[in-house]
Amino acid sequence: MKIYFLGTGTSQGIPVIGSNHSVCLSDNPKDKRLRVSVWIKSDTFSVVIDCGPDFRQQMLTSNCHQIDAILFTHEHSDHTAGLDDIRPFNFKQGPMPIYAHERVLNNLKRRFEYIFETENKYPGSPSVIPIEVINNVPFSINEQVVIPINAMHGTLQVFGYRIGDFAYLTDVKTIEDDELEKLSGLKVLVINALREESHHSHFNLQEALDFVNLIRPEKAYFTHISHILGFHDEVQKKLPNNVYLAYDNLQLTI
Secondary structure, three states, X not given: OEEEEEEOEOOOXXXXXXXXXXXXXXXXXXXXXXXXXXXXXXXXXXXXXXXXXXXXXXXXXXOOOOOOEEEOOOOOHHHHOOHHHHHHHHHHHOOEEEEEOHHHHHHHHHHOHHHHOXXXXXXXXXXXXEEEOOOOOOEEEOOEEEEEEEEEEOOEEEEEEEEOOEXXXXXXXXXXXXXXXXXXXXXXXXEEOOOOOOOOOOOOHHHHHHHHHHHOOOEEEXXXXXHHHOOXXXXXXXXXXXXXXXXXXXXXXX
């Protein structure tokens, strides 16, 4: 199974528009971050988690030609605003299965009404097959089992997902003990680490490190990174040997 980090930034991305912050002015490609998303693929399985406003650019850069499904963590725009750009996949593959909490599906239906239209649908508009994700109910895509992980983004429920020995959670602030059992024995954990200062709805760096120590994966990668966390290379030097800052276009094999 291969993991491709399509984007590792926050809702504004890095560089932030109009910012003179030193990280936003960095020439290091690892300091330039699109909105957060990941592509998981094997010989029989290809899914993307979240479909933000940089989706088109991410698909072109990663050379992704097929997606079996899109899994959504939650409804915020940096995770959903690229939904219209699934059209080329529709033209090749037909309607796109999308998996999300019922609340998220209802939100997408309001915001992208024309996509979910069943009567008088505009020719060429995107087509989806909405599928509800229910906590504690694993589901399969091309015989690959996906386990939803329930967490809280401040006061908003979000889903993370475990696929084999890989788990991806973003925009997490708290998670119940019952859910932690679903994360045992991981080879790779991906978790958000926004900045050093505390935040009301995201793990800061220390909270992310504490979470890694709790879960004890073989390796952990941090994502959903703000420019104020600091320069990639400088932050990386401070992390434990099995913990890494993810960066755009990083590829892993599990």
